[in-house]
Every structure is written in C-alpha cells, then in structure tokens.
Amino acid sequence: MTFYQELQLNQAGSKKVIRESETTQEKWRHILIYLLKIAITVGFCFVFVTLYSLIFGAGNSIVGVVVLLHLLVFKNADLRIDAKQSAGLLALFFGIMTVAPHLANLANPFVGLLIHAAAISILILFGCHEPRMFNQSTLVLSYLLLYGYDVSGTEYLSRLAGMAVGALLVCAVFYKNHRHQTYDLRAQDILPAFTLTHMRSKWQLCQILCVPLVLFLSELFGLPRAMWAGIAAMSAILPVMDDMHARVRGRILGNIAGVLCFFVLYTYLPSAIYAYIGVIGGIGVGFSAKYGWQAVFNTFGALAIASQLYGVPAAMGLRVFQNVFGVLFALGFCLIFHWVMQRGEKTQVTAS
Template sequence: MKMKFYDALQLDPAILKRHIAACDTKQEKLYYWTAMAVRSILIVAFAIVFISLLSAVFGADNTPLAVALFCIMLGIRFVNFEYCIRDSLLTLAVALVILVLGPSAAAVLPPIFLISLHFVCFFSLLYITTQRPEMGNGGLYSFAYVYLTGNPVIGEVLVRRGLLALTGYLLCGAILFAKHRHQHKAVRFRHVVRQFDLSAPVCLWQFRMALGVSLVLTAGQLFGVERFMWMGFACASLLSEYPYSSNALPRFRQRIIGAIAGSCAFLVLYLINPESMHSLLGPLGGLCMGFCTDYRYKTAMNCFGALMLGAGIYGIQGAVVLRIVDTILGVTFGLIFATLFHRLVAIRFLPEPQTK
C-alpha cells in the first residue's frame, strides 16, 4: 500500500530510494520519484524565500546565519536533543548564543586564544546538541559554526545578528516544543553531564571532532588562508563520520573526488551558460542535492552554492582552484589528525576487543 504523498515528502532521499527499489510497478516507482522531486523543489523554494526575507530584514552580512537557521529549522522538526523540553529549549538558546558570539570573538581575539576558544565553542555545541551523532545534529551545528566563523561580524551588524538569532530561536523553539515536548520527559541535561566518559564512543567522537576542527580553523586564520572555512568544512566532514572509526581514508578519497567533480561541473556550466543564468546554478545544486544519497555526490552538489558566491569574489577560475585546494588541505589535515589522534589518544580509551 502506497503511503500518502504528504508523508512521502517528509522522508529522506535514502528512504525514498529504498521504497523505489521495493516497488513492483513503474507507476509506484514514478510516484516516489515524483515525491522526491517535489520535496527537493519545495525545500529549495522555501530556502530562497526564507533566507531572502531574513537577509532583507537583518542585512546581507547576516545571510550566513539565516542559512544556518534554515538548516536548524529543517533538522529540529525530526531530531531533538534527547532530554526534556525545558532543558532542550535552554540548550537551543545556548547553541545560538555560541553561534553568534564565538565566531565574532575569534575575529578579534589575539591568535594565542584561538585554539582554546574554538575548542570550547565547538565541543560545547556538539556536547549539548548531539547525543546521537547518527541523527545528523553534529554535522548541522558544526556546519553552522564553521560557516559563521568564516563570516564574522562586529559592531552594529553583530547586534542585528543577535536579533536575527532571537528571531530564529522563536521559530525553532516553537517547532521544537510542538514536535518534541512529550519526549524524554524524565531526562535532564545534568544526567547527560554525569554520564560523560571519554571511553564512550559518542564522547570520544565529540572530543576528536572538536579538537580537529578547532586546530584546522586556527591554522586557516593564522596563515591567512583564503576562504579557510572551506578547509573547516572538509575537515569536519571527514571527522564527523560515526560510529568512530580509526580509518578516515575512504572518506578522504570521496571528499576529494566529490570536490573536484563538483567544481569542474560548476565551471563547465558557468562557462557555457549566459551570465543571466549564473545565479540559478546555486539553486540547481540544491535541487540535485535532494536526489543524492551517496557522500561523493553530496560533496559535489555542495560545491555549487559555495562556488556561486566564491565566483563573485575571486572570479570563476580562482574560486574553483581555491575550492579544490582548500578541500585537499582540509581533508589532508583531517586525515593526519585522525591518524595521530587514534594512536596517541583513542586507543587508550577504546574498550579492549572481546576474545572468545
């Protein structure tokens, strides 16, 4: 029996593709392919309207936070923080405060404080929002932090960013309350704190990711790497794989392949299309993302939005080269860090393998 079309629109592409594979008729397959296409179109259309509206009200300099809030709003419908609604609402507020103040502080503090600042902010975000990394919260809030670190603001613009965060809190908090107020009623945040144990896979994953991303962001800022947040995205993506794995090489290869393929595809489309159509390439990447389940293809499609913005700053060739170089630097750093971390730290905390 086919599910309702509205219910199909709520599903992840990976789940929809499993339904398609299980279908017996072409008509059923077309039904789910249509749902996937409509879902992708609706998300992109809503993103354009939502982000454009908030950017118009709070200023173009705060578009990055509008993007982050859009992603948080989509995710919070399905994934909560795994404790009672009162503590969850407080957690959301703390997370937004970190996202507003952490990146701006990193832009003005002396370099000696950067590693500790990024680590405290990043680890705090992961620890309070991500009790089950497999649900995707870790990638969501890490993306937001890295993106905002690459687009810091100060002064009056920072005040408007705070007001935008307050607006986002009211929207996301309402969704969180409506969708999850009856879940985890007996679990308080203090219970989570008491359970911290670095030998636990989740805590080990949080610590490794926070330390690795903090180091790569600090390196990018200290050495003046152009668009260093692209390094941060690449490193965070490599370290975000869960369950914890000592072998980061497969994702290392996939990230590089995806970045090169996506950047080259964007370059070709940019060159063969008239200038009036260049602004459509970003939304095109978003539409295609709605059909992607493979990590390589997601990486490739992510390049479109980034390069659309980067081309206006560096030119198309400069943006493409920078995207590829920053990605290679980020995943190379992440691979080396993951290897050293496992040998020097993780192996001491991971449980001994069971012997028969």
C-alpha cells in the same frame, strides 16, 4: 504510507520507496511525489532566505541559512535529552553561534583557537551525545558558516536580532514536535558520561580538538576561507575509522568533481545564469542521497560566492586546497589520536 508521510521522507527513503514499487504506475506516482517534495523544499528555502535577507540585510542572509537548516533538521531530530532542556540548549547554542564566531574574527589566531575550542566543546558535548544523529552537521556547520560570513557594525546588530528571532522559531518548532517524547538523559548527566573509554567520547574529543586546530592553521598562514577547511574536517571525523577513510575519499573526489562541473557551467552558461548556480547546486543536493554527490553539489554555492571575491580560477584552487587540507589533517589527527588512546589503554591493562 500517506501522501504527507511520503513528503517527510529524506532522499534515501524516497529512493527506497521508488525502487520497491511493484508497478510502473506506482513507481511514477512515487517519482512525482519525490520531485514535488524537492520543488517545495527548494522553493521554501529560497523564499525563507530571501525574506531573512530583506529583513536583516544581505550580509545576514547566512543567518537565514542557519535558521532554516535548524528548522529542517530539528523538526524531526532531537538531542536525546529531555525535551524542555533540549529547547533550552538549542537557545544556548544560538547564543554561542551569535557571539563566539564574531569574537574569534576579532581576535588573533591563538585567542581564536581558544574561543573555537570552548564554543565547539559545548555544541559537541551537549548537542551531539548520540553520534548517529549527525547533529554536528547542523550545529558545527552553522557555527563555521557564521564564522566565515562575519559582519560588523550595524550589520552585526541586525545579526543579533536575526539570530534571536531564529532561536525563538527553532525552539518553538522543536518543542511542539518533541514535547511528548521522554528521555531519561538530562543535561546534567552529559559531563559525567564523558569518558575516554567510550567510543562516543573519543569521537567528540577529536571534533573538539581537530576542527579548531584546522581553523587555527588556516588563519595562521593567512589562507582565505578557513571555514571550508573546518567544515571539511568536521564532516570527515566519524566514530569509526573505516567509515572515515571512505568519507575522506568522498569529500576529496566530490569537491574535485564539483569544481570541474562549476567550471563547465561558468564557462558555457550565459552570465545572467551565474546568480542561479547556487540554486542549481541546492537542487542537486536535494536529489543526492550519497555523501559524495552532496559534496559535488555543495561546491556550487560556495564557489558562486567565492568567485566574486577572488575570481573563478583562484576560488576553484582555494576550494580544492582547503577541502583536501581539512580532510587529510582530520584523518591524520584522528589516526594519531586513536593510536595514542590505544597505547594508553594497553598500558593501563598491563599495569593492572
């Protein structure tokens, strides 16, 4: 494996290479490459988001995060659909993420529910045809982030420009990296392939129904940071229920641990360091190969922003509540959904 190839590995891949080192010298070489990769990634992310904030305004720094997330993921991942059509779909997704979250913020919770369901349907059906790619962790997450950090007026006009530039960047990088790959599946095959007898379609429908419902209930009861509950639900919904139980436990325990760690950092670090707690969380995520630890460190950046709006105690309580609500609602919803599906399938078998 070359130096460049090793830099392209994810956390789990790098740690596997380190574990399988045959000599101490080889092990330290792989450790140093791993540390260098994290430093490069964190530095690039910081510079990229900072530039986006300077060009399109501080209120649109989240656009920089969304574009960066798509670049990092889709330079390697794909949609399992014809490359040209996939690039077009990514452009469509950017259009949806630019308009639908903003419209949902302007609407009441009932209309917002319909907007979310329509938008997430397109993202899930056409962007997540292969659940093992975990594309929902990019597409739906980005949608929810833009919903949670909405802007208006001239800032929204800047958001339109920032998302347009981002779409061009992402589509260009995607097509450059994937143009030689061929897939028989085309966009027009997606809807005919949707059938509730297939595990993939059941999982997709759970995402399409459950995530908007979680947002709806949070908004209906006036709970701040509804996107946190939506993100928690999205991340917990997996095709296999046994995997989902483990994911729910990891999300709850990870967020509680993250809140406690944030409180310790906020209490004992100098106030001048507060602005960098989110960066510390980003570095922690870079070292984390397991979902539970990623949940711990993802909490830092979210609380660093929310604590400025609600105060530290309220932000901590809200973070735990919204995440527990999101994953437990998702678990209960999916259990009921699959029970209903199984009953329907048994009824069909009996009738035939």
